[in-house]
Amino acid sequence: MTDTLLPAAAAPVGASTPSPRPRRRSGRDLTLVTLVTVVSLLLFVIVGLPLIRILTVALSAEGWEIVSSMLTNPVNRRILWNTVQLGVLVAVLGTAVGFVMAYAQVRLKFRGKKLLHLIALMPIVSPPFAVATAAITMFGRNGIISNKLLGLDIDIYGLKGLVFVLTLSFFPVSYMNLKGMLESLDPSLDEAASNLGASKLKIFTSVTLPMLVPGIAGSFLLLFVESIADLANPLVLGGDYTVLASRAYLAVTGEYNVAGGAAYSLVLLVPALSVFLVQRYWVSRKNVVSVTGKPAGSPELITAPALRIPILGLALVVAGLVVLMYATVIFGGFVKIFGVNNDFTLSHYRFVLAGIGSDAMFTTTLLALVATPIAGLLGMLIAWLVVSKLKRTSGLMDFVGMLGLSVPGTVIGIGYAIAFNTPTILGGRQWFPAVAGGSAILGGAMAIVMVFVARSLPSGQRAGIAALQQINPAIDEASTSLGANSFTTFRKVTLPLIRPALLSGLTYAFARSMTTLSPIVFITTPQTKIMTSQILAEVDAGRFGNAFAYCAILIVIVLSFIGLLNLAMLHPSIRGIQRR
Amino acid sequence: MTATSETPMTQQTQQTPPADSTVQSARDSLATATPGRVTLRSLRKVYGDDASATPAVRDVDLDIEPGEFITLLGPSGCGKTTTLRMIAGFETPTAGEIRLDDDLLNKVAPNKRPMAMVFQSYALFPHLSVFDNVAYGLKLKKMPSARVTEEVETALTSMNLGPYRDRAPHQMSGGQQQRVALARALVMRPKVLLFDEPLSNLDAKLRVQMRGEIRRLQRRLGITTVFVTHDQDEAMTMSDRIVVMNVGVIEQVDTPEEIYRHPLSVFVADFIGRANFLDVDVQGIEDGSARVSVLGRQWTVPSHPEVEVDAPVTLLVRPESVRLSPTDGRAVTGSVGRVLSSMFYGESIEYDIETEAGNLVVSVADPHAHETFSPGDYLDVGFEEGRAWLMPVGDEPQ
Numbered sequence: 001m002t003d004t005l006l007p008a009a010a011a012p013v014g015a016s017t018p019s020p021r022p023r024r025r026s027g028r029d030l031t032l033v034t035l036v037t038v039v040s041l042l043l044f045v046i047v048g049l050p051l052i053r054i055l056t057v058a059l060s061a062e063g064w065e066i067v068s069s070m071l072t073n074p075v076n077r078r079i080l081w082n083t084v085q086l087g088v089l090v091a092v093l094g095t096a097v098g099f100v101m102a103y104a105q106v107r108l109k110f111r112g113k114k115l116l117h118l119i120a121l122m123p124i125v126s127p128p129f130a131v132a133t134a135a136i137t138m139f140g141r142n143g144i145i146s147n148k149l150l151g152l153d154i155d156i157y158g159l160k161g162l163v164f165v166l167t168l169s170f171f172p173v174s175y176m177n178l179k180g181m182l183e184s185l186d187p188s189l190d191e192a193a194s195n196l197g198a199s200k201l202k203i204f205t206s207v208t209l210p211m212l213v214p215g216i217a218g219s220f221l222l223l224f225v226e227s228i229a230d231l232a233n234p235l236v237l238g239g240d241y242t243v244l245a246s247r248a249y250l251a252v253t254g255e256y257n258v259a260g261g262a263a264y265s266l267v268l269l270v271p272a273l274s275v276f277l278v279q280r281y282w283v284s285r286k287n288v289v290s291v292t293g294k295p296a297g298s299p300e301l302i303t304a305p306a307l308r309i310p311i312l313g314l315a316l317v318v319a320g321l322v323v324l325m326y327a328t329v330i331f332g333g334f335v336k337i338f339g340v341n342n343d344f345t346l347s348h349y350r351f352v353l354a355g356i357g358s359d360a361m362f363t364t365t366l367l368a369l370v371a372t373p374i375a376g377l378l379g380m381l382i383a384w385l386v387v388s389k390l391k392r393t394s395g396l397m398d399f400v401g402m403l404g405l406s407v408p409g410t411v412i413g414i415g416y417a418i419a420f421n422t423p424t425i426l427g428g429r430q431w432f433p434a435v436a437g438g439s440a441i442l443g444g445a446m447a448i449v450m451v452f453v454a455r456s457l458p459s460g461q462r463a464g465i466a467a468l469q470q471i472n473p474a475i476d477e478a479s480t481s482l483g484a485n486s487f488t489t490f491r492k493v494t495l496p497l498i499r500p501a502l503l504s505g506l507t508y509a510f511a512r513s514m515t516t517l518s519p520i521v522f523i524t525t526p527q528t529k530i531m532t533s534q535i536l537a538e539v540d541a542g543r544f545g546n547a548f549a550y551c552a553i554l555i556v557i558v559l560s561f562i563g564l565l566n567l568a569m570l571h572p573s574i575r576g577i578q579r580r
Numbered sequence: 581m582t583a584t585s586e587t588p589m590t591q592q593t594q595q596t597p598p599a600d601s602t603v604q605s606a607r608d609s610l611a612t613a614t615p616g617r618v619t620l621r622s623l624r625k626v627y628g629d630d631a632s633a634t635p636a637v638r639d640v641d642l643d644i645e646p647g648e649f650i651t652l653l654g655p656s657g658c659g660k661t662t663t664l665r666m667i668a669g670f671e672t673p674t675a676g677e678i679r680l681d682d683d684l685l686n687k688v689a690p691n692k693r694p695m696a697m698v699f700q701s702y703a704l705f706p707h708l709s710v711f712d713n714v715a716y717g718l719k720l721k722k723m724p725s726a727r728v729t730e731e732v733e734t735a736l737t738s739m740n741l742g743p744y745r746d747r748a749p750h751q752m753s754g755g756q757q758q759r760v761a762l763a764r765a766l767v768m769r770p771k772v773l774l775f776d777e778p779l780s781n782l783d784a785k786l787r788v789q790m791r792g793e794i795r796r797l798q799r800r801l802g803i804t805t806v807f808v809t810h811d812q813d814e815a816m817t818m819s820d821r822i823v824v825m826n827v828g829v830i831e832q833v834d835t836p837e838e839i840y841r842h843p844l845s846v847f848v849a850d851f852i853g854r855a856n857f858l859d860v861d862v863q864g865i866e867d868g869s870a871r872v873s874v875l876g877r878q879w880t881v882p883s884h885p886e887v888e889v890d891a892p893v894t895l896l897v898r899p900e901s902v903r904l905s906p907t908d909g910r911a912v913t914g915s916v917g918r919v920l921s922s923m924f925y926g927e928s929i930e931y932d933i934e935t936e937a938g939n940l941v942v943s944v945a946d947p948h949a950h951e952t953f954s955p956g957d958y959l960d961v962g963f964e965e966g967r968a969w970l971m972p973v974g975d976e977p978q
Contacts, residue, residue: 474703477670478761480690481697482717482768492716496707 032389032486039381040397046454047403049424050415057259057418058266066263080267083228083243086159087271090166090227091220097167097318098174098219099212104315105175106182108308109301119319121176122326123169125558127515128232129535130551132165133544134328136237137338139164144339157239165237166227168321173226174219181215182208200304221279225272229408231518232532236539244268245410245518252414252522262418265411276406280399329555332548348549357550360529365557367445367528368513371452375509378453379460380502384494386461387468388476389486401461404454409518412451417522420447436523443527448520452513459512460505467501468494503569510565511558606738607800615646615804616680616694616771618667623676625662625828635674636662638828644772647802649795653815654825655851661776663825664808668774669693680771696765697774700781702757704749704764710736711745714764735767738797755786762794766801773798775807779814791817812852816840824848840898842969844884849896849971856902858895858937860970865889870970874937875961876914883970892973899930899943901967904953907960912936917961919953935961 057063070076101120105113123131139146140156147153156164185208193203234246242250244264252261302308332338336345351357382401386394404412420436434440436447471494479489495502517532524533531554538546625637637659644650652660665671667678669690678685685693696717704713714735718728736742739759749757758778765773775794779787795818798805809815815822816836824831824839824847832844843849846857860872870883872895887893909916917935929947933940940961944950953959 472701472703474699474701475705477668477690478697478699478703478764479705479716480670481668481693481695481774482764483691483720484716485689485691488720493705493707497705 046450050419053419054262054415057262062259063263087224087228089163091224093167094171094223095174095220097171100314101175102179127554132236134325158241161237177219221275261414348545352549360531360534364531371449372509375453375457376506379457379505380464383464402458405458413519413522444525445528451519456509456512459508463501463504467498618644619679621677624674626674649805649820651807651815651819658825659828660808695772696768696770698761698778700777702761717768735763739763773805856897856940860895881968896969897963899941901964902942903962904959919957
């Protein structure tokens with residue numbers, strides 16, 4: 001599909017005839033053509049190929065049998081229903097929690113806003129198992145709070161636990177979205193409504209809420225996709241409650257049934273992609289609030305107790321739960337078995353820092369460090385092509401670039417396993433050797449870097465597109481008019497101007513690479529151990545202490561990287577003159 | 581970052597320094613570029629794939645002489661900016677030719693065209709200092725850095741920007757940013773200088789001042805200049821020739837005076853300056869003048885070469901060529917009109933007069949030197965014969 005972007009340039013390198021006088025083409029911007037070709041090829045390899053392979057396998061006779069039995073076979077129907085149910089519940093609750101937190105942050109008057117904000121963002125930088133294991137420790141059947149403190153007998157495994165953990169893990173997405181929207185609501189609208197005689201409550205229901213509807217719908221859809229795509233938590237907390245992602249995982253790793261895995265993936269892919277499309281092209285069009293615009297002023301903060309007490313109370317409960325979860329992670333890493341044997345020990349950290357874990361720690365960090373700049377730059381490059389260079393194909397490139405995120409990780413992982421465990425052969429030619437799996441080159445590390453890039457470039461791409469849309473196109477043209485070609489313009493003008501977006505792109509890329517699990521479990525190899533899949537192994541074996549230590553160290557690595565990156569970006573040589 | 585720390589506001593007040601000799605010599609040394617001749621032939625632009633869509637620009641033919649200051653003028657959507665952007669290379673023509681001197685430009689990438697553009701938003705690079713903004717294009721030419729410094733200093737001096745070389749764009753006022761944009765364009769010694777509504781973001785006073793400055797600079801450098809604007813005052817005061825465009829078509833190309841006095845279409849007459857159109861009876865036409873009757877009298881007026889006796893015509897009378905005098909008449913008939921309203925502008929006074937030929941806008945200069953009238957007054961209405969213009973009412977587009 002990407003080949004059609006540029007028929008001339010996509011011809012196989014080896015087959016090219018002696019090129020007839022390249023100078024005759026000087027009219028076109030050759031660097032642009034080259035850039036588009038390179039980016040298209042990269043995208044094709046890291047997301048296109050795995051998806052195509054998963055489709056061909058899922059639509060093979062063996063796979064199709066499962067796909068077609070999705071609604072007829074009661075077991076499969078149950079799995080499908082479970083997935084949808086989980087997605088809807090988490091989407092509703094997560095959006096509600098995110099809204100409460102955002103509303104408190106933007107509109108309420110209270111002290112400690114910054115702290116609440118940081119707490120609300122914590123789940124973003126944490127590995128997938130942190131909340132789940134902490135929740136089991138605190139609220140499980142032998143949970144410290146549920147059982148020891150309150151004497152309850154709660155079964156956390158299954159839907160209840162999943163909804164609780166996923167809501168806590170994913171609400172930051174909705175929090176960030178809605179906070180941005182609330183901040184950019186023009187306060188003069190509130191003033192106008194008030195001037196026309198509306199009470200505070202009436203303003204909220206007749207002005208604020210209607211304007212946020214697209215944002216709320218958008219975050220509902222995002223959370224729905226995130227939760228049906230999640231693999232880590234259903235594996236740890238699901239119990240008998242099987243969802244599509246965990247079923248696909250079981251098919252591939254337990255039953256060695258790749259066709260089955262591909263089939264379940266396809267069923268998972270359909271709602272994920274359609275929701276993504278609806279979110280992107282329908283909800284965003286309904287949006288009346290420009291999130292990227294500068295806030296037009298600050299609204300009067302609410303001090304009325306009738307609103308303040310319930311909202312702030314809810315926000316504090318959520319924040320308290322988040323803090324409790326992470327306190328558990330930190331504390332749990334330093335005791336033998338948290339809640340059973342609370343003796344101090346360093347053995348968990350020794351295991352991670354000096355034992356088997358150190359290998360995974362170094363490999364993961366190294367591979368994430370390799371993937372981060374690639375993903376960050378590729379994201380910015382795609383954003384730039386989409387916003388200011390491509391015309392007809394820009395929607396397509398934007399869509400393909402976003403696939404790495406919109407396609408569930410489980411699906412990507414299985415796609416990689418199918419596509420890259422064997423040498424890639426297209427049209428009777430081997431293009432490159434196997435890059436995934438134990439027998440692949442570099443011990444499968446290349447596939448892992450590719451997955452990291454695919455998974456993390458979309459956030460940079462989004463940030464880049466938002467930043468670029470703020471830049472007057474005339475600036476680009478001014479550079480061109482002064483003699484710069486496309487690439488020079490990108491390097492000397494565009495990139496410096498979207499540095500904040502690049503920074504956030506790099507941050508997300510690193511955090512995502514370090515914490516991603518679902519695609520990794522399918523392609524990690526004995527030579528290339530990845531922390532998240534090591535954590536899964538520890539949790540499976542019931543060694544929560546080790547898992548806690550892993551999680552804590554992972555969080556520390558991510559936070560230090562973010563800190564260092566921010567410091568580096570402050571350095572004058574990188575910063576240029578920018579402001580003040 | 582910068583040594584000086586006054587706010588842009590305080591500097592703006594002490595702007596417009598007299599162009600002293602250093603500035604002049606700096607300007608002269610920028611004038612080494614050879615002005616180019618731009619030729620547009622059957623230039624056409626249709627947006628989108630639909631061939632039946634209305635073209636943004638259709639079949640434009642234009643010859644821009646070396647060193648000429650030409651203005652593309654018209655209402656928004658008339659195709660003036662599209663034409664400019666095709667010359668710059670930011671839009672690809674659907675059909676037709678663009679030539680610079682004898683070279684066909686259609687296939688030449690915008691960064692390879694020896695032209696420089698000044699944008700409406702100035703489009704200064706916000707992350708670069710004033711110096712680096714101006715040096716940007718020279719550095720791309722791989723010019724040795726000592727030369728770059730020298731050239732940039734000259735350009736900055738010529739624009740009175742010497743003290744601001746280390747400023748960031750956002751630390752400067754709009755007028756100063758405009759000068760940087762101009763310096764950045766001129767330092768490239770382009771064969772053609774392109775302006776896309778460069779003055780519309782400035783306040784009224786500064787706009788008038790920059791108008792004069794750009795015009796003087798252009799004269800001195802003798803550089804071919806294409807200037808796009810929707811402001812007729814800018815067009816009238818700056819241009820050698822004005823190209824009036826409407827819905828993608830050139831209506832008239834002429835000197836400002838010709839365009840004002842002898843417009844070829846009602847659209848041009850209406851768009852440039854203000855116009856009264858009177859319905860007249862044509863008695864006869866010969867040698868470019870016509871005998872007409874209107875306002876109860878016979879007049880001999882200059883006429884458009886294409887005016888025919890039986891074709892629909894209209895008489896253009898500019899507000900300042902209407903003559904008013906007190907009368908005894910007490911009814912709107914013949915040459916008698918009645919004042920509907922008056923507006924005082926300071927340097928002139930403007931009346932709305934009801935006559936049997938329709939309502940007229942009348943402008944009387946220097947109200948203190950003339951008798952003034954009040955609403956309800958009856959007046960004798962006439963006009964300067966030689967300044968009226970009999971023109972055909974063609975099939976106006978739209």
